[in-house]
Amino acid sequence: MKNRKLTLAAMTAIAPLALTACGGGGGSASSSGEVESLSVVDYYNNEPDKTLVQEAIDRCATELGVTIERETVPGKDLIQKVLQRASSQTMPDVLMLDNPDVQEIAATGGLSPLSDYDVDTSGFAQGMLDAATYEGEVYGLAPTANTLGIFYNPELLGAAGVEPPTTWDELKAAAEQLTEGDQYGIAFSAIATYEGSWQFLPFMWSNGGEETDLTSPEVAEALALWKDLVDSGSASEAVINWSQADVKDQFVAGKAAMMVNGPWQIPALQENPDVKFASVQIPVNEEGQTSIAPLGGEVWTVPVTGDDAKQAKSAEFVECMSNDENQLALAEARYTVPTKTALAEEYVAKVPEMESFTEQVANARSRTGQLGEEWPEAATVIYNAIQLALTGKAEPAEAFEQASAG
DSSP, rough: OHHHHHHHHHHHHHHHHTTTSSSEEEEESSSSSSEEEEEEEEEEOTHHHHHHHHHHHHHHHHHOEEEEEEEEGGGGHHHHHHHHHHHOOOOOOOEEEGGGGGGHTTTTTOBBGGGGTTOOOOOOHHHHHHHHHEEEEOOOOEEEEEEEEEOOOOHHHHHHHOOOOHHHHHHHHHHHTOOBBBEEEEEOOSSSHHHHHHHHHHHHHHOOTTTTTTTSSHHHHHHHHHHHHHHTSSOOOOGOOHHHHHHHHHHHHHHHEEEEEEEGGGGHHHTTTTTTOOOEEEOOTTTTTOOOOBOOOOEEEOOOOOHHHHHHHHHHHHHTTTHHHHHHHHHHTTTTESBBBBGHHHHHOOGGGGGHHHHHHTTOBBBTTTGGGGGGHHHHHHHHHHHHHHTTOOOOHHHHHHHHOO
16 A cells, blocks of 8 residues: 555656646547547456457447557556656546546546536436545546445255345344355455455445444444354354455355355356356345445546647547446446446346346445545555454454554
């Protein structure tokens, strides 16, 4: 996290250079001022996502009458790549960012607000708009989103006479009943990274806990739930080392009857015909509470390059990437959820296995909605507190205070 913060601080100093760049994007414009090409940078460098996103890019290129010069970089390298390009005044015309990064980059002055181009942002899931908003301005749009839910093996639950859980008490009872031999009732990722924090948020938020007060009883109750699951043997002690991919592997191997995970795992689950799965929303502490999970997904933005014509055309491209056709096509192909709420019914009719995740996205929240660029610090406190509690070094009620002081 320290290196990441230094990078963003350096970008703040460098960003004004980008503001003075003339035609900073890698594309070209004709002498009449008509934009002929746009440069795009994203991190979809792995298949099948790279090709699926390319299809959406191609549709927009055709619609706008431009050619696209696309560069894909690994996600872990994207921020550094942006920093380098800002320094050399070669920012791309269109930049895709992971949604928690948008506010941090917008704060540098390196992005252009969509209101400058009259882009229509109505009808989008509020949580994703919150993620793309900085100081009251929306800086990008996301075609689709993802989130977390509970996957379960319906055959195992049926054999045990267990219903998919909707409350914490039901979750604990189901997990206990489904634990036998080398099979745990539930698996989740409590690793000491942002993944661990991401997986904890639904339990914290649904119980009324807030990242603005991590020492509240509501947050401690959510951590106590996780500790109870581990201490009772319903979840493995190894959850403190498991990534979300590891959790999926446990489920596929039949070593977990339920798991906390996201719809991006569905293709891998479908590769194993012997693995049966269904999903429900994250359980709440008490009936009547709303299940609230974090929003994942990528936001397409317009960097400030100094070329007004190209920035305007880039805004059209960003709007096109999130039109109804692209939202439905990308969501269906990638097991993500359209961010326009009016598309939910049509989408679920096409992809019924995404019903619970689509419902979850409707109430999902942005990780940066309250803390903005300070979110990474809170995320670090969260995963450190989880580690303290699950390894017995602190009780849930004290773990967050101890992690904050560390």
